Amino acid sequence: MSGVEARPPLSREEFIEWVRREGEARYHDHHRYHHLMHDGKLTRVQLQQWVLNRYYYQTRVPIKDAIILSKSEDPAFRRMWIKRIRDHDGEAAGEGGLELWLRLAEGVGLDRAEVASCRSVLPGVRFACDGYVELVRERTLLEAVASSLTEFFSPDLMTRRVLAWEKHYPWISKDTLEYFRSRPPLARQDSMQAIEYVIAHAGTYELQTRCVAALIRKTEILWHLLDSLYAAYVEPGWGPGGARA
Numbered sequence: 001m002s003g004v005e006a007r008p009p010l011s012r013e014e015f016i017e018w019v020r021r022e023g024e025a026r027y028h029d030h031h032r033y034h035h036l037m038h039d040g041k042l043t044r045v046q047l048q049q050w051v052l053n054r055y056y057y058q059t060r061v062p063i064k065d066a067i068i069l070s071k072s073e074d075p076a077f078r079r080m081w082i083k084r085i086r087d088h089d090g091e092a093a094g095e096g097g098l099e100l101w102l103r104l105a106e107g108v109g110l111d112r113a114e115v116a117s118c119r120s121v122l123p124g125v126r127f128a129c130d131g132y133v134e135l136v137r138e139r140t141l142l143e144a145v146a147s148s149l150t151e152f153f154s155p156d157l158m159t160r161r162v163l164a165w166e167k168h169y170p171w172i173s174k175d176t177l178e179y180f181r182s183r184p185p186l187a188r189q190d191s192m193q194a195i196e197y198v199i200a201h202a203g204t205y206e207l208q209t210r211c212v213a214a215l216i217r218k219t220e221i222l223w224h225l226l227d228s229l230y231a232a233y234v235e236p237g238w239g240p241g242g243a244r245a
Contacts, residue, residue, distance in 0.1 A: 005024040007205040015199060015208055019149055022212055026219035027153045029160075031226040038160060038166025046233045047169065048108050051101075053229055056121040060103050060129045061068045062088040064136040064144075080193055081179040088184055100179035100185065107176025120238055124228030139214060142201050146211035147218040149198070155184035 010018065028034060036042050037050070056065045062085045069078050069085075090096025105115040114120060136144040158180045164179075165172055232238055 009205045010208055011202060012199055015202070016195065017058050018208070018212060019195065019198075019215060020152065023150060023153055023215055023219065026216060026223070027150065027157075028219065028222040028226055029153065029157045031223060031230075033230050034157075034225040036162040036234070038168075040164065044109070044171075046229075048110055049233050050229055051105050051108050052110055052115050053121050053125040053225070055098075055101050055105065055115050056118050056125055057225060058088070058098055058119065059127045060133050062098075064133050067133070067136050068141065068144045068148075071144060077197070084190060097179060097183070100182065104179050106204050107173050120240065122228045122232055124231075128221050128224040128228065131220065131224075135214070135217055135221070138212075140197065142207065143210050143214040145194050146198050146202075147214040148194050149191060149211075149215050150218050150222065151187040151194065154187045154191075158184050158187070191214075 008013070033042075033050070037047065042050070065081060065084045065088075069081055072078050072081070086096070088097040090099055102112050102116060106112050118126075132147075135147055139147070162177050162180045165177060166174060198211050202211050232240060
């Protein structure tokens with residue numbers, strides 16, 4: 001029996017602290033691209049490209065949530081989790097988080113249809129976002145849910161983002177930022193539901209370790225997305241063609 005298998009599980013408080021410690025240390029708000037964004041140092045093109053490329057990530061979110069739904073045999077869990085898909089896709093056309101993101105794209109001067117097509121997404125961004133879907137598909141239900149715990153840290157980032165954009169990018173209408181304003185309460189609710197599920201089902205230290213590993217992998221995916229943007233549009237500034245350009 002390995003040390004991990006033999007070790008007793010952490011208490012609820014210890015486990016939550018472990019999750020928070022790992023997530024806070026690795027969350028992508030520490031990335032240089034976000035620092036530049038919040039300091040008002042991104043150019044118009046750099047900000048636009050973040051919006052355009054991040055939309056591809058947004059489109060993967062309801063897909064990964066549908067995969068998580070398909071892994072569960074529990075109707076109560078599925079009723080809880082399906083709300084996430086509705087939040088992103090909306091109850092009808094013209095509603096939901098994806099629609100708000102497209103309005104954000106229009107607000108920063110991008111063509112809505114071009115953004116929605118996802119044809120201009122950087123290969124590295126596509127790779128990272130597709131990797132998130134694969135992570136959820138390949139891991140257990142418990143690990144897939146744990147990977148969503150980055151939402152613990154997003155409300156603060158969203159709040160700071162709104163303040164920074166209003167201060168540093170006055171050419172963007174405040175109405176355009178509705179996605180960022182709408183997400184914090186949803187993310188808080190989603191993250192609390194997810195952590196309660198993880199605590200209830202990670203009954204061994206080995207399972208707790210797997211959950212933290214899934215969270216760390218998710219933070220790496222988010223970081224890689226920003227690495228791709230930074231290399232293309234900041235330094236060395238290869239552009240969408242990469243080193244071939």
